[in-house]
Amino acid sequence: MKNAIEIVNLTKSYGDNTVFSGLTLSIPKGKTTCIMAPSGTGKTTLLRILMGLEECDSGSVTGLQDMKKSAVFQEDRLCENLSASANIRLVRRKSVHRQEKKEREEVRKAMEAAGLSGCENQPVRELSGGMRRRVALLRALYAEWDVLFLDEPFKGLDKEMKEKIMEYTKKSCEGKTVLFVTHEEEEALRMGEIYRLGESQ
Numbered sequence: 001m002k003n004a005i006e007i008v009n010l011t012k013s014y015g016d017n018t019v020f021s022g023l024t025l026s027i028p029k030g031k032t033t034c035i036m037a038p039s040g041t042g043k044t045t046l047l048r049i050l051m052g053l054e055e056c057d058s059g060s061v062t063g064l065q066d067m068k069k070s071a072v073f074q075e076d077r078l079c080e081n082l083s084a085s086a087n088i089r090l091v092r093r094k095s096v097h098r099q100e101k102k103e104r105e106e107v108r109k110a111m112e113a114a115g116l117s118g119c120e121n122q123p124v125r126e127l128s129g130g131m132r133r134r135v136a137l138l139r140a141l142y143a144e145w146d147v148l149f150l151d152e153p154f155k156g157l158d159k160e161m162k163e164k165i166m167e168y169t170k171k172s173c174e175g176k177t178v179l180f181v182t183h184e185e186e187e188a189l190r191m192g193e194i195y196r197l198g199e200s201q
């Protein structure tokens with residue numbers, strides 16, 4: 001199978017702290033790869049390198065050129081004064097009136113599926129932590145993307161809500177390339193193939 005992203009001999013240190021000393025990894029196209037590892041072993045650093053937000057010291061990453069990227073960061077990174085719905089719609093180019101109506105309806109449906117009905121027009125600064133997390137996730141999913149980076153997207157959600165949103169995310173990501181970072185084995189097993197960072201370095 002053709003690989004979407006090839007990471008070869010990647011090294012990265014912060015001063016004396018070596019995070020990667022020759023990481024080689026193939027991330028398959030059209031699937032969800034779940035990256036698991038103990039805290040502080042470099043999961044976020046890897047995502048940041050792949051997103052182009054951090055430089056590696058040596059090694060190469062190929063297969064990401066020209067791919068549209070979307071992400072849920074560890075922090076929600078929402079626009080506090082904008083409504084939940086406006087935060088989500090922000091990631092699409094401004095559309096003509098007829099499309100705007102369609103887009104509003106799409107977002108309303110997505111929010112309904114994520115248990116956020118009735119919050120469409122509420123500024124996100126008024127939402128709970130779990131609600132904000134879901135808005136951040138819906139926003140990332142709503143963007144136009146070829147590859148999606150998810151850094152602990154279900155953090156802070158209760159069991160029932162997590163079930164609901166995981167199912168929605170899984171459906172939305174079907175057949176697409178996703179890198180999913182989590183500490184929860186159960187989440188990883190549900191979402192895709194597990195890769196344990198550190199085992200093959």
Ligand SMILES: Nc1ncnc2c1ncn2[C@@H]1O[C@H](COP(=O)(O)OP(=O)(O)OP(=O)(O)O)[C@@H](O)[C@H]1O
Nearest residue numbers: 014017019037038039040041042043044045046074
């Ligand atoms: N900007 C930075 N400057 C210096 N050190 C950093 C920086 N970013 C990360 N690190 C260090 O790199 C290592 C890996 O951090 P990273 O956040 O990638 O781990 P992680 O596996 O995602 O952890 P967690 O599961 O706790 O989120 C840690 O030792 C961290 O202290």
